Amino acid sequence: MAYYRRVGDVPPKRHTQHRDAEGRLYYEELMGEEGFSSDSSLLYHRSLPPAVVDAREWDLPDSSTVPNHPLKARHLRLHDLTFPDGADVVTGRRQILGNADVRVAYAVSTADSPLYRNATGDEIVYVESGEAVVETVFGALSARPGDYVVIPASTTHRWLPRGEEPLRTYIIEATGHVAPPKRYLSRRGQFLEHAPYCERDLHGPSEVLLATGTDVEVLVKHRTSRGLAGTRLVYAEHPFDVVGWDGCLYPFTFNVDDFEPITGRVHQPPPVHQVFEGTNFVVCNFVPRKVDYHPLAIPAPYYHSNVDSDEVMFYCGGDYEARKGSGIRVGSVSLHPGGHPHGPQPGSYERSIGTESFDELAVMIDTFRPLELGEGGLACEDPDYAWSWAGGRSGPAT
Numbered sequence: 001m002a003y004y005r006r007v008g009d010v011p012p013k014r015h016t017q018h019r020d021a022e023g024r025l026y027y028e029e030l031m032g033e034e035g036f037s038s039d040s041s042l043l044y045h046r047s048l049p050p051a052v053v054d055a056r057e058w059d060l061p062d063s064s065t066v067p068n069h070p071l072k073a074r075h076l077r078l079h080d081l082t083f084p085d086g087a088d089v090v091t092g093r094r095q096i097l098g099n100a101d102v103r104v105a106y107a108v109s110t111a112d113s114p115l116y117r118n119a120t121g122d123e124i125v126y127v128e129s130g131e132a133v134v135e136t137v138f139g140a141l142s143a144r145p146g147d148y149v150v151i152p153a154s155t156t157h158r159w160l161p162r163g164e165e166p167l168r169t170y171i172i173e174a175t176g177h178v179a180p181p182k183r184y185l186s187r188r189g190q191f192l193e194h195a196p197y198c199e200r201d202l203h204g205p206s207e208v209l210l211a212t213g214t215d216v217e218v219l220v221k222h223r224t225s226r227g228l229a230g231t232r233l234v235y236a237e238h239p240f241d242v243v244g245w246d247g248c249l250y251p252f253t254f255n256v257d258d259f260e261p262i263t264g265r266v267h268q269p270p271p272v273h274q275v276f277e278g279t280n281f282v283v284c285n286f287v288p289r290k291v292d293y294h295p296l297a298i299p300a301p302y303y304h305s306n307v308d309s310d311e312v313m314f315y316c317g318g319d320y321e322a323r324k325g326s327g328i329r330v331g332s333v334s335l336h337p338g339g340h341p342h343g344p345q346p347g348s349y350e351r352s353i354g355t356e357s358f359d360e361l362a363v364m365i366d367t368f369r370p371l372e373l374g375e376g377g378l379a380c381e382d383p384d385y386a387w388s389w390a391g392g393r394s395g396p397a398t
Helices: 375-379 385-390
Strands: 005-008 027-032 040-045 052-057 065-067 074-077 094-098 102-109 116-118 123-129 131-136 139-143 147-151 157-162 167-174 214-224 227-237 242-247 252-255 274-278 281-286 310-318 332-336 360-367 372-374
Touching: 065 094, 074 375, 074 385, 094 332, 094 375, 102 360, 102 372, 116 157, 123 310, 131 147, 139 147, 139 252, 147 274, 157 167, 372 375
Parallel strands: 116 214
Antiparallel strands: 005 242, 027 040, 040 242, 052 227, 065 372, 074 332, 094 102, 094 372, 102 167, 123 147, 123 167, 131 139, 131 157, 147 252, 214 227, 274 281, 281 360, 310 332, 310 360
16 A cells, blocks of 8 residues: 555654653554565554464464366356354455466355454455454455455454354455556555545545453464464454554555446457556456447457466356356355466357446456366255366267
C-alpha cells in the first residue's frame, strides 16, 4: 500500500516520546517490508510488543501437495468439500492448490478463529458468501460478499463470522507481498486514470481496536529451512493494545463490485482483468460487463495457450458463458495448466455471437510456476472435466 493513513493517537514527530495521560511511555513498533526499504507503518503499543512467555509447536492444516501429473485440466468442486461444525477460517482451511509462490485454500466457517499471524507473506481472502468482522492489530474491518480482504504479512488478526449464513472464503496466501499492478500506478504510487479502481475503493481501519488480557495465544505460520511450520506464541499482554498508528502498510478491503471492467470492440486479453500482483503470480476479476461490439465480434474467449502460466478460475457468481456444458458451476475451480490449450466448451464459441453482455463473476489466479494439488483439491475433483472438449470421450481412440 502506498497510501498514507493515520488512525488513533500518534505524536507529531516520528521516533520521539509519546506518553499517556499519566505520563507512561507508549512503545513504538516499526512494521516494515523488504528490510525497511519499502512500505511501513508505525504502531504505538501500551505494552512491550515482543513480550512472549511461552512458545509451542502448532500443527498446521495439511499443506502437502502432489504434482498435476499426468498433465491435464482439472475441475474442483469446492462446495462438495466437507467442514466440521465449528470450523474457523484459520485452522479449518483446506488447501486446494499450491506452489512455492502461492497457496490457495478454501474454508467454510461458523466459529471465531484464534488470533493468527501469517509470517510467510500477505493473504488475499475473497469472501464468497457470509459476513465477518476481521479484528486486527490496526483496527477492525467489516467483510461482506465480494470483498477481497488484504492482510499484510505478520499482521495479527482474527476472523469473527457474523449473521445466519456460514462464511465461505477463498484464501490466496502469497510467499511475499501483493500490490496493485504497477501499470495502473504513477511512479509515485497514485492510481492512474486508466486503472479499473482507485484509492477511494480501498477501505482500511478507521479506529483503533483496544483489548486487554494476559497470556494471550497467537498462532503463527512461518518458514523454516524445511518449509512451512507453525508455532503457538503466548504473549504476556494482548497484542491489540495499539493506541494509534500511521503509515502505508495496513489491512484493507476492496469489493469486486467496485472494479470497473475494461472492454473493447473485440475481445480483450486477460491482463485487462488484473486486480493484484504478487511474486510470480497475478490475481484477476471477471465481472458482469458489456462485451465486444465489433459487428463481427465473437464475445467468447478465443482458445489460448498461456505457455508460461497455470490458470486457476474460481467461479463465484453469475453464469459463466464459456463453460456451459462442462459441469462448471458456482463454487467450481478450474485449473488449466501452462502450455495446454483451453477455452470455451463446444458450442459456446458460436453461441456467444450477438451477445451484448456477460453476467459472470470469477476470481482468476495466473502463476508462473506449476501448481500442485492439495488434499482439498484432490478430495473434490471432477474426474471427467479434462475430456469435456472431446464430448466426454477419454482414453485412446478405438
